[in-house]
Amino acid sequence: MSALLSVQDLRVRFRTMGPIKALAIGTKAPFIDAVCGVSFEIHKGETLALVGESGSGKSTIARTIIGLQRAVSGSISFDGQELTELSAAERKPYLRRMAMTFQDPIGSLSPRLTVRSLLTEPFRIHGLKDRDAGAEATRLLRMVGLPADFVGRYPHRLSGGQARRVSIARALALNPDLIIADEPTAGLDVSVQGEVLNLLTRLQDELGIAILIITHNLNVVRHITDRMAIMYLGRFIEVGSTERIFHQPRHPYTEALLAANPEPDPDAVINRIELMGDVPSLMRRPSGCEFHTRCRYAQDICSHVFPEPTASREDAHHSFKCHFPLERETPMRLEQRRLSLAGPLRK
Template sequence: MSALLSVQDLRVRFRTMGSLKALTTGTADPFIDAVCGVSFEIRKGETLALVGESGSGKSTIARTIIGLQPAISGSIRFDGQELVGLKAAERKSYLRRMTMMFQDSVGSLSPRLKVQSLLTEPFRIHGMSNRHPGAEAERLLRMVGLPAEFGRRYPHQLSGGQARRVGVARALALNPDLIIADEPTAGLDVSVQGEVLNLLARLQDELGIAILIITHNLNVVRHMADRMAIMYLGRVVEIGSTERIFDHPRHPYTQALLSANPVPDPDAVLNRIEIKGEVPSMLRRPTGCEFHTRCQYAQEICSRVFPQPAANSDDAEHRFKCHFPITCESELVLEARPRIKWIDEGMEPGTLMSP
């Protein structure tokens, strides 16, 4: 199946100081590389998760895909069309087919507009004035399990879970092919997280939408994502199917992340792997493999030579960058589980049920 979204060798930089200060201080390169040569693909109807510690570049990639942050180099192709370098007017038709759910569910909603206006704003922006605002708002609210009267509320009158549902409804307004969900469960109670995840899974099954989910919550990844990409200091260090990576991580950083993931079983015995040291500053990137300063398996070559991409001999889609990849089977308790079903599907929308 051809890729709906293809990101190749993407690079994003941020300036750390003004031109005058850089000149007076003799700083030749006043930039940091927030994203360094990232590549991945998302197929139609698929969910890919970007996983990593805070500051690893996940949200920057999302903002660059959607056009809120320029790329220095690389390629972003959506349904075969190159987006890097396009003017805003040229990108507009493609932005109708991809939408973003921002991390701050309430902060991303204008406090001056009622929910109905927030939901129908995309129609106005894209010149679709033939849509009836009230009917469209009611349709979208119904899709996410909220009653029509919520259209008359302001964002400050919504709970966190309700605001997140409104964000999902707004993302669905133009019938997109791709939704970029940045930490969709951030700040929500566990039961409400389950509602939101079930909602996204149901809408994906019904509408065939592809989802790029950005999170550091591995339980969300386990239950939502078909494939996952592990990021460290702006690079993808491992990518492959979620089941394969959870069962057989090849990069030491991935192994450490998985070992630290909470398991809801008090009798489970896990081999916790502690990552030593702090995440290096992007201003002073380590030479060679950037994880070598924290890696328990690092050897001398790791500090000098950057590892080239490699793939499993029996799974070409499972790729990693490591001089000494993990070969033994992980001893973590990582049994396969179905998607989260924290809400009884026979219940009315909005009914909470504890996990």
């Protein structure tokens, strides 16, 4: 089955200084590479998570896919059509089939527009003048579990959870095939987080949409995703099924992320893994494996040879970049703790 979205060797960079200053101080490359050679696919009805620390490049990938950021090189193909070769006007029909919910739900909603105007804005942008704005707004609110009388409210009168639902409703306006959800549970109470995740899961089951979810919340990842990709300094360092990575992480950074998952039980035995040092600057990337400055398993080769992608012997779709991958399974106590905390894995 062909992929709905295919991203191949995507590279995104940002200029750190103007060309005149760069020339004056003799800098040949006044840029930082935020995304370095990232490749992945998403199929219809599938959920993929991008996981990593803040600043690892997750949101940059999302913004590049929907055209808010330009890629330096690489391919972005949607339903078989290469998007990077199209003009803004030519991309519009394909962008209509994608939608994104942003990390700050209230900040992404114009304070000058009512909920009705916010929900029907996609119809105006895409020239769909034959729609009944009132009926469409009511339909979308109903889909996300909000009453019809919310159409007259302004964003400042919405709670965080309500604003998140309005953002999801707006994303659903044009019946997209793909939704990109950037930190969909950020800033929400735990109970509201559960409601939002259940809403996304229900909508996916009903509509068959694919979801690209960006988060550092591992409980979210375990609850709703099929596959996950771990990012570090703009690269994928481990990719595979959610079940496989939680059960047997192969990269030391993934192991540390899983061990750092919050534990609500004060009596639980927690096996934390303390990483050495700070996250390196994108302006001064370490040579070799970029994680070697913080890795407790690092050896001499790690400091000067970049590891090539390696497929797991047990699962060809599980790949990682590490000279000395972990061979052991996740400790049983950690596995039991995550199961009790997050519930069963999504199948």
